[in-house]
Amino acid sequence: MSAMALTSASLFGLCGAALVGIGLFCIVSHPDLLRRIIGFNILGAGIFLVFGAVARRGAAMELGGDPVPQAMVITGIVVAFAATALAIALLRRLASLTGSATFEAPAAPPRSEP
Amino acid sequence: MSAAGLLLAAALLVPLALAAGCLSRAFQARVPGLLWLAPMPALLAAWWLPAGTSVSFPVPFRMTLALDQTGAILLGGAALLWGAAGAYAASYLRGKPGLTGFCVWWPLTLAGSLGVLIVADIAGFYLLFTLASLSAYGLVAHEQTPAAKRAGLVYMVLALLGEAFLLFAFVMLAAGQPDPNPLIRDAVAALPGSPMKDGIVALLILGFALKMGLIPLHVWLPLAHPAAPMPASAVLSGVLVKAGVIGLIRFLPFEAALPAWGGLLGTVGILTAFGGAALGVMQQRPKTILAYSTVSQMGLVAAILGAGLAAGDPSAPGLAAYYGLHHTLVKGGLFLAVGIALACGGAHRRPVLLITGLLALSLAGLPLTSGALAKLAVKPMLGYGLLSIAVSLAAAGSTMLMLHFIAVIARETADNPGASAPPAETLPFLIVAAASLVIPWWLYPTLSGDALASAWSLASLWKLVWPMMLGVVIFMGAGRFAGLAGRVPEGDILVLAERQAPRLARMPAAIERLDSRLRLWSAAGLVLLGLVIWLGGGFLLAA
């Protein structure tokens, strides 16, 4: 494999690592649920890029990359889309039912001790 | 399976079958009338079967029952009391609410409490011990009054705690054995050599002391025993505490001397004997007084076993069982007596009080009663030192407590209208009272090794009488301090502990607060990241 492909693979691998961090940060700390769902997609994109880097590094036999991780990424993208769709359907229904788009329980009222 | 083995198995299975019968609505109504029958196989087994009879249940039940002399003594007394109390209960509870529930818990408790006396393997012992402990909750909390509920709660918490101690002890005991469920005998024989010896013995003593009600683990007993209906109180106080006694007998290595542990057990026993009497005198309700008396008496049994363990005296279990038999019959009879006395008035009152008084003083060692025999039988083993004097002084305490009991019961029944208890209740009571007077005489020579005549001798009488006289004197003197009466609430130190409850309750509340904080999304996400970093660091360092 050419050094160029290797460098490019590493570059996108690092990009994947950075996107994982950004996505995680968005998921963990963003208060808006819709934004968290986007965060999941960024995290997913980062993970798939790591797969992509792995695939690219495995280029051989005139193939631009190892087809096995590439196929996994295709499967993964579809699953991630389904997850996004389900999450958004839940979020929309939640908003319709309760008028608020958050799933944190309201601050627990102080219990009356028996 | 031989006929003897079948009878032994029936001792356990018949009460269980009776409890199962309650599932059928058609059979339910007939169960109360059959309660007295449930312990009969056990009674027959104790009476007829030779020591050494044993039976193993087929796989997968892995339980072995075996009868030995010690077990037979306790089994006979317990079965007799269960039978009498069962007959009493059928009359006493007729038409009252919750009878069906009672008819489930009663035979289950019965099966457990009799089963522990004859079971020979560790897992079986734990099973039956637990059965007795948990089912007894149904008897304690039966009346559903606030007091019964509180008693039930305290009982349950401490019973489960005791279970936990014992489970750990049993597991460590069995850990060194090739068979995963060894016979108690084999496991205990290996105990002195076990590296975990001290831990095991400590846990065993803790667990069984809880069941016997040794101070300071007695707090549940003065609450639970009086809270139950009268016949249930009789078996709780008369039989159930013996589960602790048989536990100590079966699981402590009396063949090998353990002076430190024996000394500890003996000391706790003596302190309990005094403490129970002292606390009991300050009580106002007859059943509570009897419950404290049970605490005090179990202290004596613990002292006997402690002395035996310290000296490595293998006769201690038999003597403790003998003392236990006396206590079973007398204490059971006394609880039934309270019920009878409260129902009697006029001309019927006096004979009942007379028998009651006789039984009560038997506990203090009144000559010619079972109490006297029991005390005489254990005397030689206790020697003539400090321990012996302490036990005699404890008899003075018992005298004082029982006089207090007689005074209270006389006062409580003074205004009763002229009536008599139904014969279905009186008869069982009389049978127990008579048995308590007769059976110990019959067993005395075998156990004490002395001829019956020795119990008549002047020296013997003096040994018994001087503590009683001392007790009478103290009782008369203490009468002046009437202010003491009622100063100590039932359950004594528990009440102090309950005052600290709000402070204790803060911990679950703090846990709840922590939980609601941890369950915030941002916190949980951060914890997840933290775990990744923790594990990642750990793995990199380990690699």
Added chain:
Amino acid sequence: MSLFWSISLLFDIALVAGLIALALHVVVTRDGRGAILAFIAFGLLLGIGWARLASVDVALTEAAIGGGLTGMLLLRAHAHLARHAAPPPPVAPEPRRWLVPAIACGLVTLALTAVVLAFPQPAPSLAHQAVASLETTGLGNPVTAVLLAYRAIDTLLEKIVLILALVGVWSLSRDAAWGGASQLQPAVVPEPLVFLARVLPPFGVLIAVYEVWVGADLPGGTFQAGTILAAMALLVMLAGLRPAPPTQARALRVMLAGGPALFVLVGFLGVAVAQGFLSYPEAIAKPLIVGIEAALTLSIAGTLALLVAGPPDRAPEP
């Protein structure tokens, strides 16, 4: 170092920087809609990135699904939330709120960086084996061979995942609307949308058929084709040219389940006539696979479109 290399490296670096910048923008911007638009741009840019990684199959999938369909989902959800939910109270961006998560996420990134840089050299790869086994499948595109032969069970079960997701989305409807159709058409349909919805679908269908056909040998295939078909169907429904079908319609359900069902059937056929479950008889491997792909494409198109459409909200006609 050749000039070509330098330029392509610079291009890659710019691409990566753009991706990271867009991702950061999504996280920090206050504007919810702006974040979604930035994410759509991110998806398209990522498609180019995949092309740079020599994964045209993935690039097509990513651009169509990651950018297109997900973007559409997000935009519709944003509009819905703006109508139905109170905006969350603004949270003051105090450092203690974001500093600790930022450090933790940074550590994860750091660890990943170290691993990515320390991957073994030469890289392990299944490319040889994948190509060597292509013959028995009769296919020319190794990615398709992985998806439909070597790791066919992944693909098959992933279809089940899609169907479960759809059943899950449907289950969120009101009881009364269950079995009915979703309302996709907005109150006012913009004129350009109607125009597009009239013009594009024939081309879309053509491209999809082509993708399935060439997917056996060249980049492209069932996912990409299914996504394009789904997009066309959504376009038509959004423009109000055709209503969304009621979910209880038998034909629709047959279409949705048909692809995976055929897959399962052929799989078990393999037990009888080939070397086991999901193994194809060598002589007819390629036609079988293309047939499965065609059926799957329809199923995927239906599933994806209905996932975007969301739970039914009109009661079914009796």
Added chain:
Amino acid sequence: MTPTYAATSGGLLLVLAVMLPAAAALAMLVLGPRHTRRVALIALALGLVVALATGLQLVRSGTALIYVIGNWQPPLGIALRADGLSVMMLAVTAVVMAATGLFARELFGLDLATSDGRLATSFWILLMGLWSGLNLVFVSQDLFNLYVALELLTFAAVPLVCLDGRGETMAAALRYLMFALLGSMFYLLGAGLLYGAYGTLDIRLIASAGQHGPAMAIALALMIPGLLAKAALFPLHLWLPPAHAGAPAAASAVLSALVIKAPVFLILRLVVDIAPPGAAAVAGQVLAVLGAASILFCSVMALRQERLKLMIAYSTVAQIGYLFIVFPLAGVGDGTAPWGTIAWTGGALQLTSHALAKAAMFMAAGIVAEAIGHDRIRDLGGFGRVLPLTATTFGLAGLSLMGIPPSGGFIAKCLLLTAAAIGGHLWLALTILAGGLLAGGYVFRVMDRALATPAQPLLLRKPIPLRLELIPLVLAVLAVGLGFLPLAPFGLLQIGRPDIALVSP
């Protein structure tokens, strides 16, 4: 070259175990609501037969069952493999699934108007999806295939949580979905790193690769917490109580009894089968600490709950903890074979008895809620009088949770305690005992209500058919019946274990 996997006879059963429920879900979609229930019951019956046949085949052959899908050998293809532990999981799953199916049939049948409506039809399809995913988790040998299995579980489980359509269950479902997805993402990322380092995702091939670099460490550090998030081990349990408490009773039963066991099973495989010894020991320690914390903390929380289903849900988190303290007790990572130890058997028994007991308990709680109209523990006084069989069920299941003899839970805790005593893990022994005490507390609280005599007797909202009450009772009796198993390491659990890492069988 010898193949990595040699298919064994009966291996096709593993494919059937996975594909049968999946095919049933497809059939339900096509045939429509009216036939859903019938298809489900047929599939449940067939699935039970498959599980039984798998068990028989395993015992008869004495080795693990193996199937190579499409005859494509790993690393290119995917292999299925079932050893003793997997087969046990398949069997438990089949039993609980069958019971849940019968229970759901009766429960939905109470209200004929909705018995083929949205809730029931969705339930059956999702249940089949769940089953397929569970079976795949237990038999797959490929880490990416396992990712698909995990997603099958997530996508089937989440909608089950909010089937009743209330706002609060939507919130619970969304929270569950997002945290489970986060877990999946971590898992997938770890799998990607492993592929980058080893060029395969086959468990056996990775395990037999000699050298382990930082990729292995980081991958495991990502995958294990990701799976923990799905298993809801304390302190990652945020989603479980509202989700399991909000789901319909039949769904709660499978969610609590089975679904969270799947990630636990995978953690076990990662730690025991893949992790190098040093890492396995570290993981075992960390997991045991979390497990012990889970037992103590969540038992207290269960004790404090005011609603029956929430109490049971917290109890689930606590009981899961026992499965994690098995790691150090079984000596994972110290070079010995953990599957021959009593702790391993204890863990397996705990898993089984908890599955049976918890399913029974959730069903019983469902019956109580259905019959009385609410599940506030305080106001349930005397429910034992109106629902004696259900109260009995609750009591028997409670015995197993508390670890009171004779019950499966007792044997499990007894074995774990013995292992702790022998191994000198005093703190774990104390945790087990304290956990039993606390469990006693929360079970007792409910039983106390069941046996109470209320001021005004409880009234049933609707009659409860006997058959409905009998199903959980049978499960509870099974949980208790496990207590009659011998107190020794099981042979079954060791079948196929020792050769897990061998390349050439």
